[in-house]
Amino acid sequence: MKARPHLDSVLAAARQLIIPSLAVLSAFVAGAVVVAAAGFNPVQTFAALLDGAFGSGINFTETLVKSTPYLFTGLGVAIAFRSRSFNIGAEGQFYMGALAVSWLGVAITGLPSFILIPLLLAAAFVAGGAYGAIPGYLKAKVGASEIVTTVMMNSIAVQIVSWIIKGPLQEPRHFYPETAEIVNAAKLPVLVPGTRLHLGLVIGLAMAVAAYILIFKTVLGFQIRAVGSGALAAEYAGINVRRNVVLAMAISGGLAGMGGAVELLGVTWKLYSNFSPGYGYSAIAVALLAKRNPLAVILTSLLFGALATGANNMQRAAEVPAMLASVMQALVIFFVLGYAVYEDRFARYWAERKPRDRGPHAAAAGKEAAGSNA
């Protein structure tokens, strides 16, 4: 008796993977056509891509390093999407988190790593969270579209950073447009000697688990999901819709901000222009491909990390411009959104294969309703 629902949920989870996998596969097929049209050998190109991403120990750790910022921003976007807030602002929130630690990581001296690092991450969470809460508040209070406000706030964040790295926080010699290097105690420890793989990945994985628990096991997560799936019913049930929208946006921004901090503390050690190659934007695809499930974000961020590292190798080995990797990313997004259309039909197909024993009459009522809506 007990094993059965378990098996069912495993099967259900497996079915969830079919559409995203098809999307990725289709993206590669379409990508092959593009590569061939550009005059390259698709087999060679993809071999180089795969080799670059997973071909050796060092390549694989590089993939993991590249995946880490996608993981944080992807988690953030996934949580906002759960409340039906389309946070397009992970990019700006990522920058705000990085900005906070680029300052505090230089300013605070004399603290040991095990105190300083959590402190910096918390500061980044607060900075990104506040930056996400502003559009959340505007949405809740006056109904301003968060899609518009978050995009605008991305531009503001980028402009603030480009001013600050030439102004108040410019490195002491005032020569390069970048901040000073953070103190050694603030740098994230390397996990595997001889690689760049740093503790940020572990923190990210822990955050994915925490986000999963938050969304599916807590009162707050229940309310966020309720607001996202049925705002009117949630409101009627006495759930404070505005408060939950603001909170979801704040947590979302906080995670993106932490991502910026982890990238800075683990990889770059300082802040400069184009610090993010668009992690916050790709995060939207990472979250959608994962169907807003925090645990699945682990897999989808790995895919995006692999595309990024693989692209470099593709350029070196197959002499295919790295731009084609961007084309691949775009194709993945395109197909994910495209297949979403088929998702409902697919779900219906499975529902019909496993008819529920609610009697032909009740089923007929459902059908009739469905028919008349069409």
Added chain:
Amino acid sequence: MVPLYALETRGITKRFGALIANDQIDLTVKPGEVLSLLGENGAGKTTLMNILYGLLRPDEGQILVGGRPVEFRSPRQAIDLGVGMVHQHFMLIPAFSVAENVVLGMRKKTGAVISRTRLRSSIREFSHRYNFDLDPDARVGDLPVGLQQRVEILKSLYRGAQILILDEPTAVLTPQETGDLFRVIRHLQGEGKSVIFISHKLNEVMEISQRVTVLRLGKVQGTVETSATSPAELAKMMIGRDLAAPSSPRTGGYTGPTLSLQGLTVRREGKEACSGISLDVWGGEVLGIAGVDGNGQNELVEAILGTAPVASGRVILDGRDITGKGPARAIDAGLALVPEDRQTRGLIMDFSIAENLILESHRAAPFRRGFFIDEAQVNRFAAGMIQTFDIRSGGGASAPASSLSGGNQQKVVLAREISREPKVLVVMKPTRGLDVGATEYVHRRLLEERAKGKAILLVSSELEEIKGLSDRIAVMHRGAVTGLVWPDVSEEDLGQLMTGAKTMLSALGPRGGGEQ
């Protein structure tokens, strides 16, 4: 030569997956005849009508119009062959005039340039011919529902419909408007046009049609001459057993006003949606609110819940002032609400049955444990509710609400609201879209709650439901209470109260309750 049947179907069968929505349907309509199509929700009426109107294609069977086999691939082909349909929800553009709505989407008669004067005069002619009393220049959005329906009918007639399908046409009408509609139908009949009248209201079917075809579970149960049958016989054919009359055991007494609305005025978008409403709902009584949809009922309920802005007046629940305090406070004070639209306001369709059952109560023990939700408690509770309320779910408590039939969805809402042991139960159109069996169940549950001393406010536009369940009836028209009457009020009076033609305040407190 005139063919025997204006429209005929032979062996129409339509399957959705494993389900047979229409099973070998034979149906005939004679020229100049009104045929009623009677059946519960889910009996296959809508599927059949969508096939006749070209929206769905049958898997098997044949449709004959005027004795010739035809095949509809789209509604346009259906209308070209003279089959017109008036949907339950009108397909009109409110901002357009009557004339514009009538010609909208027509190709043949108009050409590229529409001559407005010619159009107006021809529509006026049509309107006059059928006694429609329609001004071609009136904005459709400004017209009452009864006249909007006539615009729909006019649309079909203007396109040359010989056979008119009316899908639950009286659901949105007052008794007077229904009478007007029946006069129109008889006029059409006199011109030799055929009408298929879809309804589940037995008295209307008896009044207007010559023959009745009854559908049940996708099959034709039989076709009878109206003159040779009775409502009881039709009901039996429709549900397969005798219909139990809603009984209202009067056990408890009245316990005094539990919900008290004092001069409640609600303004929305600059308009006064509710004007100075004062009503007391006593413990142990059902106070019915009758009225045509859109006369302030929704705003009244939202004001009680605390989601609509209250301009003045107060809402007192069990001695506590909850005016404008929001749903959470109202719920905590003892309010339960079964909203009209269960799919967007009553339930979260993506959520499981268990999650929907704790939508309100998750905030406190035993379901809340610190930051977390105690899943074991939730599952135990859900399993109990599924049993107590006989919620039929193939997937158990973890199945999404969207997988349930309408009746079972409503049971989830009822289970959630009743299980919280509220003091006041506000119920809006609780049986809308439910079949007869589920309707009986919902009514029985409500009367049980009344017997337990709960104050029940029942908002419905189904007069039968209101009269059958209520101890007193309040009638709303344009945001004001025009009547406070006993349930034995005549339909005539009720209709006049609903249109604001008169005012009648006789039932100020429940019978025998005033002397307490």
